[in-house]
Amino acid sequence: MRLTSVDDVLAAERRLAGRIVRTPLLPCPQLGDEFALDVAVKAENLQHTGSFKVRGALNALLALAERQATPAGLTAFSAGNHAMAVAFAGRAFGLPTVVCMPPHAVPTKIEAVRRWGGEVVLTDDLLATCEEITAERGYHLLPPFDDPDVIAGQATLGRELLADGPPPGLVLVPVGGGGLISGVAAAVRRAVPTARIVGVEPATANVVGHALRTGGDAPATRPVSMADGLAAPFAGRLTLAHVRDLVDDLVEVTEADIRAAWWDLMAATRLLLEPAAAVTLAALRTGRVTAAPGTRTILVLSGGNISPTMLTTLP
Amino acid sequence: MRLTSVDDVLAAERRLAGRIVRTPLLPCPQLGDEFALDVAVKAENLQHTGSFKVRGALNALLALAERQATPAGLTAFSAGNHAMAVAFAGRAFGLPTVVCMPPHAVPTKIEAVRRWGGEVVLTDDLLATCEEITAERGYHLLPPFDDPDVIAGQATLGRELLADGPPPGLVLVPVGGGGLISGVAAAVRRAVPTARIVGVEPATANVVGHALRTGGDAPATRPVSMADGLAAPFAGRLTLAHVRDLVDDLVEVTEADIRAAWWDLMAATRLLLEPAAAVTLAALRTGRVTAAPGTRTILVLSGGNISPTMLTTLP
Structure with missing residues (x-):
């Protein structure tokens, strides 16, 4: 690897x-x-x-743009900080964003995603729900770390x-x-x-x-x-x-x-x-x-x- | 002026x-x-x-030193931030420090003065008490703002x-x-x-x-x-x-x-x-x-x- x-x-x-x-x-x-x-x-x-999450999220999105692969929208799953970073990056590039967050996420983090125009889906099954939404909408799942x-x-x-x-x-x-x-x-x-x-x-x-x-x-x-x-x-x-x-x-x-x-x-x-x-x-x-x-x-x-x-x- | x-x-x-x-x-x-x-x-x-108080306190003490007027010790009266700054400046120059603070001062500020080796006198009559101690000990009263x-x-x-x-x-x-x-x-x-x-x-x-x-x-x-x-x-x-x-x-x-x-x-x-x-x-x-x-x-x-x-x- x-x-x-x-x-x-x-x-x-x-x-x-x-x-x-x-x-x-x-x-x-x-x-x-x-x-x-x-x-x-x-x-x-x-x-x-x-x-720090905004560093990785923005770099990933900018790298996609360099490869002429800017997506129609972004999805993410996150306890909060990566969700906020993806919503921030999405707003910067005018892309719609859907993030899956756990129902017990810190309220400040949920509010921040919404303030930047992100759509929040609260779910305990973060990964499966996020993959489903990604496929339905044809968006790009921006991975949190891997x-x-x-x-x-x-x-x-x-x-x-x-x-x-x-x-x-x-x-x-x-x-x-x-x-x-x-x-x-x-x-x-x-x-x-x-x-x-x-x-x-x-x-x-x-x-x-x-x-x-x-x-x-x-x-x-x-x-x-x-x-x-x-x-x-x-x-x-x-x-x-x-x-x-x-x-x-x-x-x-x-x-x-x-x-x-x-x-x-x-x-x-x-x-x-x-x-x-x-x-x-x-x-x-x-x-x-x-x-x-x-x-x-x-x-x-x-x-x-x-x-x-x-x-x-x-x- | x-x-x-x-x-x-x-x-x-x-x-x-x-x-x-x-x-x-x-x-x-x-x-x-x-x-x-x-x-x-x-x-x-x-x-x-x-x-910000440390800027003024340090500058005043350094200016005294330039005039060959470094005092034997420092006094101050303050709700807390100037007290901390004077204690910090005193420690930096190896000078004893006595600060007069109100009894209701924020506990974190009192503790910080003591951590830097400052002596704390709690009093409601800040100015008079501080002037008295200054005269008794022959220290220099470092003014908070004027x-x-x-x-x-x-x-x-x-x-x-x-x-x-x-x-x-x-x-x-x-x-x-x-x-x-x-x-x-x-x-x-x-x-x-x-x-x-x-x-x-x-x-x-x-x-x-x-x-x-x-x-x-x-x-x-x-x-x-x-x-x-x-x-x-x-x-x-x-x-x-x-x-x-x-x-x-x-x-x-x-x-x-x-x-x-x-x-x-x-x-x-x-x-x-x-x-x-x-x-x-x-x-x-x-x-x-x-x-x-x-x-x-x-x-x-x-x-x-x-x-x-x-x-x-x-x-």
């Missing part, structure tokens, strides 16, 4: 120029003090649509964090279906061979780790986590190949770990973050990931789409 | 280089759509200590927002004692004479507006607002002179306006913000400030220090 090349990433970077936010890499001395590390955060919650153009789009985030600071010794990335870490690893691994790239999954939504251990199976029980953005129903084949080859380690954190880290990460960074982003801090707090004192450490903060009711449960 | 000159601002910029965060100017298409304006936000909540070096420090924020985007047509700035808007106006007015610079005060904490109307008096009742960072007890003489000469308009918003705008501003920007920052959006929402369609509009988001309990009151 061909992994994402430097040329793929450069092509994505060229396509996305001027269309995405170059999100800041922000120093976080408070977390640096806590762990005796040199900590910075890649604030991807500040991306258009509030998550796609070379989507991964190359996410890789542009890795390029930016390399350009905006000293070479990292440790990069911590939230893992759902594996698209983000595949892209980041493709960009970082080749430029900084010594960097440790570690993925973090919720213990209750660990499809990538489960597939690595079992040789590719999806878990028997449906993944559920307060980090809703990471509860992918299955890992990708292409993302698994990237994780196997390019990622150093994959660790898990509990729901209690995520809950405890969430507010503290927002307070330390002054960013509005979704719980998915907090798995990175949870991995450091619980000692699942350690590094030598002073290590340049980057936490990839994947998104910031939450509903206010989620905040009322804070300590 | 001599207002802040371009040279003062350039000197501050030189002193602060490498010591502060160059906070991002972020596009906000969601708010742009709402008002048919070209909206960007200056995310000063991402500054060290979580507010000081040329503090204003020049805040002005560096204005320089950055000019450098990082097209010339603004409208700049909205939260107003407490007037230090931030004095600095921003000093930087922006001279570079972009056509820009409208508008200050926004809580109606219940409007010391600058009150002083302008009465010729300098402090209000009879103590200012109180959910925007705790704006509840300055009195306006400055120097800041009043800046506002009179350099600011186009000063408007007021109610507590209900601020509460309604607060979550929406966080959701639209994905930034953790204190209510003070939300007076800018409240002024647009209530029509207190208007601009021609497409006007390049910058909201100065002054800080992001909140306690989690404040979030439990959200809608």
